[in-house]
Amino acid sequence: MLEATGIAVSFGRHRVLDGVTLSVRPGEVLGLAGPSGCGKSTLARVLALLLRPSAGAVAIDGRAVRGWRHRAPQRTSIGLIFQQPRLAVDPRFTLLDVIAEPLRATRRPVDRAYRLAEELGLTSELHGRRPHEVSDGQLQRACVARALALEPRYLICDEMTTMLDASTQAHLVHRIEAYRERTGAGVLAISHDAELLDRWTGGNVREWDGGGTRKREGGAREQDGGAETRSPSALDRH
Numbered sequence: 001m002l003e004a005t006g007i008a009v010s011f012g013r014h015r016v017l018d019g020v021t022l023s024v025r026p027g028e029v030l031g032l033a034g035p036s037g038c039g040k041s042t043l044a045r046v047l048a049l050l051l052r053p054s055a056g057a058v059a060i061d062g063r064a065v066r067g068w069r070h071r072a073p074q075r076t077s078i079g080l081i082f083q084q085p086r087l088a089v090d091p092r093f094t095l096l097d098v099i100a101e102p103l104r105a106t107r108r109p110v111d112r113a114y115r116l117a118e119e120l121g122l123t124s125e126l127h128g129r130r131p132h133e134v135s136d137g138q139l140q141r142a143c144v145a146r147a148l149a150l151e152p153r154y155l156i157c158d159e160m161t162t163m164l165d166a167s168t169q170a171h172l173v174h175r176i177e178a179y180r181e182r183t184g185a186g187v188l189a190i191s192h193d194a195e196l197l198d199r200w201t202g203g204n205v206r207e208w209d210g211g212g213t214r215k216r217e218g219g220a221r222e223q224d225g226g227a228e229t230r231s232p233s234a235l236d237r238h
Helices: 040-047 095-105 111-119 136-148 166-183 194-201
Strands: 002-011 014-024 029-033 055-060 078-081 154-158 186-191 205-208 213-215
Touching: 002 040, 014 029, 014 040, 014 186, 029 194, 040 078, 040 154, 040 186, 078 136, 095 111, 095 136, 111 136, 136 166, 154 166, 166 186, 166 194, 186 194, 194 205
Parallel strands: 029 186, 029 205, 078 154, 154 186
Antiparallel strands: 002 014, 002 055, 205 213
């Protein structure tokens, strides 16, 4: 389980998060909804071990996190997909470089990058193109492939479909759902798109205003004491 307990984050005198507690179980798709500016992306960075909180704790499968960023041995257990792909990649990289980046960093074979590119719908003629030479949707496909490269136990999707057309949205969600079903990974889907979250998670959505979370009324259906998740068929295919 990916657990955050009592998380607080401050930037100067501004308190962005204050006592936030959230957990994502293996195999679960949990939606987190809330307005822009309420701290959802900050929480995503904390859960991905990219930002040390001012207070609180994060644990992954029962092991407390002791280090952050490059000093976090558990960092490869979590994949993060950002809202704006152009701010999340090195502009000098080709799409294949973007996908292969975590593989090279951990000294693993880069052959997997080609397979992931194919699975995400990136044809061979796109492999050598740089970010300014492709669309937002094509670049985000590369970012999703990068997040899956090390087969993380948990995926955090931070508004990953906001800038994309409906067809690309559906394709990326289906790829992540296929990965979840194959590996049993937990997924945290963060968005202000209530309809997308409801369809993706089967209603397993928590509302958040920055001060805390609550289960959306009329949302998650309970099954065997836990939240019911959806298969890819829950989303319209385009």
